[in-house]
Amino acid sequence: MSERDQGVKNPSRRALLRGGLAGGGAALMAGLTAGKSIAAGDPAITDIQDWNRYLGDGVDAAPYGMPSEFEADVVRRNVAWLTADTTSSINFTPLHALDGIITPNGVCFERHHGGVAEVDPMQHRLMIHGLVEQPLVFTMQDLMRFPRQNHAYFLECAANSGMEWRGAQLNGCQFTHGMVHNVVYTGVPLRALLEEAGVKTDGKWLLAEGADAAAMTRSIPMEKVLDDCLVAFKMNGEALRPEQGYPVRLVVPGWEGNMWVKWLRRLEVGDKPWHQREETSKYTDLLANGKARRFTWVMDVKSVITSPSPQAPITHGKGRTVVTGLAWSGNGTIKDVDVTLDGGRNWHKARIDGPSLSKSLHRFYYEFDWDGSELFLQSRAIDELGNVQPTKDALRAARGENSIYHNNGIQTWYVRADGVTENVEIS
């Protein structure tokens, strides 16, 4: 634990950011190319390494395995000035250091409103009541006796990229886009639980409530509830992490993360929405004219280049270069991702690799020969409905700068000739 804590303070990333090739990246390259080393051969080969001679740990050294100590910098980070207190705050997924489409459980971003509830599963109950034929109580054991399903879904906080409405602010896609994660959920359809209770004909809305100290609540329309919502108890094959709602959470595919109520304990069926705090005071989108949109549930089509990015600069110099990133849409699958190197004058089709699943992150790559000149990198996603990810300027023109939520604008990374990468806005 302490090793990982210290890893957060590891200055290498800042050195890279600040000094570019004069920092860690240059040191690495120097080690490989310095004349002396070439004459003697690469010591990584010619020297016998400790791990090649001495025995390592046996089994059971880590009954629950952790990443290599060399990956200690790959951790969630928060932005301390954003909130008053860490018990009602958010941290961010280290997207710049991940690949593929699945987010490892330990680095899925966290957002709590009353800290992490530590719920004893044996003392946990899920109640369904309201406009139902019979109000019911389920134990965890009861829930696990319903037929289960497995689905990979992205969960994105509606406020992801919310700090960027007024312009480029945070240097790192972890901070600009890290309120998203993507895991495989195991759970039972919410529909099955409601069928067990029997929804009355005037039951049009569902209130979901958590067991935490915020007793988080959201109103969800019945069409969505019956469509694809899950009551999930596993993520990526293991029990939900406490910070993700152990022992059971709601999964609301493609819709804003705040609705995915964690530590789910109560479902009330009603004929109207409840207008709870998180759907009135918060998670409503103030427009320039003073009106505010409410019930803006769907997460729009969005993408970001995760590498290169400010925390993952180019350290190898010119030549073969891999651009990679993530794309997603609350409307379904991603049809196309385009990448530009010149700030949107010319676009190239990126290659989507790995599973293309509805309402799941998609991984894209664009490989090219970098000539060492400065780049303005952007990605642009198009979803299965043909929605094209808009520019930030288009969003500002339509909404103003005080919406906080649902900023899915195109992100620009400026790559300098030395490989250092910055968050910028361009003309």
Added chain:
Amino acid sequence: MLKFPKSVLLATAAIAFSGGSVLASGDIDAGEKVFKKCMACHMVGDGAKHRVGPELNDVFGRVAGSLDDFKYSPAMKEAGAGGLVWGADTLATYLHKPKDMIPKTKMAFAGLKKEADIENVLAYLASFSAGADMDTAEPESTPTAEETAEQTAPTPALQNADYEPSTGPMGLGRVALPEEIAAWDIDIRPDGMGLPAGKGTVAEGEVVFTERCATCHGDFGEGRDRWPVLAGGQDTLTDERPEKTIGSYWPYLSTVYDYVRRAMPFGDARSLTNDEVYAITAYLLYLNDIVTDEAFELNSENFTDIHLPNEENFIADDRQEEPHWKADADPCMTDCKAEPAKITMRARVLDVTPDSDEGEGGGQVD
């Protein structure tokens, strides 16, 4: 995480304060959980700083109100001047009902009802206090086989057979009792559904608010540090920096009652009576100039007559009407811009990224 490992605590010579027995019976690990109730305002351990309340390292043996760099209530300073020193006994008394011991303390916490919670949290705090009675940390005896079995054996699952079983298609779960639904069903809708019987005046609300809410929200709902501002901000929604408060932004009063009752005070949820919530809600109306009479009483009868000023300014999700969504689904690929891109803004200018020489940026998380 503990400042003094348990083994060190055991070995160190004790400076005995009275009330060692209270500490001796406490469980440090259980105390760490109890301390979560305190964490919104207090820090303890490495790097602990003052927050709403003072940091609690070495609180055992500390004269009450004695830290120079923390702004105590005058009452707390007086108590210290009068000889109050924090130890197991004095802290136990204080934590049971803070305002019984120091009526004008600014600590908004109502108190710990359970003796075991007090013992445990004191054991936890003592582990960060060099001056605590070292009887605190009992040697951890090896549990007997029976104890181990007790700890590891699952609590028997709820016996559905003891209740009326579900008659649904799966026959899973059991029928919820009316008492159980009543215990959990605390939500309130704008039409008044869910409102409990009760009442409270503005004047009563001011007292409760000052005691329970003002440490974070400020005496007049102006918000301290980054805690939410609750009042003011009328006519700012089209400004460059809107102030979204109950009076300026929230559409429904029911949300205020519902949220205060379910989640406030932060870290001590569900501790207010229904009447207190009515009173606080009435006071918030007063702070927002929606009622102007301090004698005004809000109750379950007149609640739905009150409308918040911004109710009509909420609209349905019409994002799909925005011009950029009507753009060609086959967007431009080549020669899309006449001029080369130029940088118009750089994040590094603000330099608010964590791990940098960090300043504070703008914006909210929600």
